[in-house]
Amino acid sequence: MSTINISLPARLRSFVDERVVEGGYGSSSAYIRELIRHDRDRQLLRGLLLEGGESVPTVTADRPYFEALHCRVRRHSPE
Template identity: 60%
Template sequence: MRHPPGMSTMNISLPESLKAFVDEQVAGGGYGTSSEYVRELIRHDQARKALRAMLLDGAASPPTEPVDDRLFEALRQRVRRGG
């Protein structure tokens, strides 16, 4: 089986119960193959880790000005002006 350029092959072993679950997800979840399903899971995990890193960076950053109604009104005005 030939893969598109830039794609590699990875073989994984699953217990029958997990394989059955993957097969169900493929059949009912709009995935063409189990590979598409696994790629989607990996992308979600990457996004989750990136979000966690951003949240930790934000938590470790120094405090800024408190958010109040003036800030939100200024943002609304900026959006209304288109920039």
């Protein structure tokens, strides 16, 4: 694993320290890694949404479509 050194103002460092304790992270590095993972996932999702928005619809997104989708989600959701 490689390392990165970052400089933070005291107020941000205090915020990170609080989040580490409150969030149950083992270290500030673990917290920062989690933030980076979330940002990466957000970027990926954004790209997929943009790609989907530019694609040609293959089904009509009408009431029956969303009702069927809702039923599928309920079947796969933990109770």
